[in-house]
Amino acid sequence: MSNKKTLLTLSQILNMNLGFFGLQYSFGLQQANMSPIYSYLGAEESKLPLLWLAGPMTGLIVQPIIGAISDRTLSRWGRRRPYFFIGAVLCSLSLFAMPYSSTVWMAASILWILDAANNITQEPYRAFVSDKLDKSQHSMGFLSQSAFTGLGQTLSYLTPFLLINLLAFNPADKIGKLPSTTFIAFIIGSVVSIASIMWTLYTTKEIPLTEPEKDAIRKAPSGLGATFAEIGHAIKEMPLTMKLMGPMMLFCWYAMFIYWQYIAKCLSKSLHNTVDATSPLFREAELLVGPLGAFYNAVAFVSAFGMAWLARKYGPKSIHGICLALAGLGMLIIPAIKNENMLFLPMIGIGLCWASMMGNPYIMLAGSIPAERTGVYMGIFNMFIVIPMLFETFTIPMYYESWLGNNPVNAMRLAGALMLCAAASVYFIKYDSAVSTQQSALST
DSSP states (O other), rough: OOOOOOOHHHHHHHHHHHHHHHHHHHHHHHHHHHHHHHHHHTTTGHHHHHHTHHHHHHHHHHHHHHHHHHHHHOTTOOOSHHHHHHHHHHHHHHHHHHGOOOHHHHHHHHHHHHHHHHHHHHHHHHHHHHHHHHHHGGGHHHHHHHHHHHHHHHHHHHEEEEHTTTTTOOTTTTEETHHHHHHHHHHHHHHHHHHHHHHHHHHHOOOOHHHHHHHHHHSSSOSSSHHHHHHHHHHHOOHHHHHHTHHHHHHHHHHHHHHHHHHHHHHHHHHSOOOOSSHHHHHHHHHHHHHHHHEEEEEEHHHHHHHHHHHHOOOOOHHHHHOOOOOOOOHGGGGGSSGGGGGHHHHHHHHHHHHHTTTTHHHHHHTOOGGGGHHHHHHHHHHHHHHHHHHHHHHHHHHHHTTTTTTOOOOOOHHHHHHHHHHHTTTTTOHHHHHHHHHHHOOO
16 A cells, blocks of 8 residues: 555544444443443342453454454455444444343343444454554544544433433333333444444545555465464564553553443442442432543543644653543542532543543554554554453452452542553653654644
């Protein structure tokens, strides 16, 4: 593929990334609702991390494989776009089925399919952005994905809240075992997910491969064995910048997984001194998670474009370290806040961090990997996300009762401390700042 690419307008970049809105609406529904859904279906509190296993496991397995395969895909629809469509269809069907879950294991099984579908879409999508954009536009491309992440998750978190406050749904009403607002939110997500990705497929085409590039793909070994071999070679030849990002990714994603799993129970404990899922106070805390999550994702949405400018000017590494530190401080103070309105203050730091996590690491990554291996390295980089999640999943149950006192408040404090460790580890990353300088120069 040619190194010289046509610069895209802002509207073209937004059309290209609109599918991320639907993808992240789906993720937002999971983050806000899966722990409460499991609780309504009778899951034990200490077992919640194990029930979240689907996301990291499917990410670990699916994304590197799909990333490597997409690098070698030749079709009339392109290299990356077929995976958007397949993932969107499976995601939409899974979101539609989720609220009909009648048991914990039915919900967990659907979550496995849902996360596999999202993972089929996600890394080819990131590779698509890297393929399509000149390096001078990487910051805008990846951080516009952060903006759509913020917007999608804002609306997904707010959906039950809006149904109650604008459409007068009764928060106590249920369909089956779930609140009616949760049920309807997943049906809405099913439509939003596939519609937004279909818009991207309709408006944005891939850059056609040159004949030499096509010949190289045709001559490359094929089959699943060759795919695994390519993943192995890519891991062995991993760029130094990517290796040095490992500790930062471990700390921050372990922390975020704790946050998503325990925020509802933490607020129920810190505000109302209960974690009983049958209590009206627990439902009150659960509903509070929606506006809080919507707010931090709105912060991510609003800040993403400004962060793109800051990343070009000061480098993604410095901006990312500051954002991680702000999130860590926010998580540490959440349990100490007794006024619901004051809880929006730490969400500012978490929102800035979330925007940064969805964009700045990928700017550093895209500037350090070979273009012909974009898909496989994007998939491997996702292992830097899911391995911390898996580590958290298996380790939290080991010490939740003994070290954390069976208390979600202590889990939140742990998340804050780990996020500060992530911020400190950023400054050990060796990143070629010449890429950022070049981006800045070409963008002015």
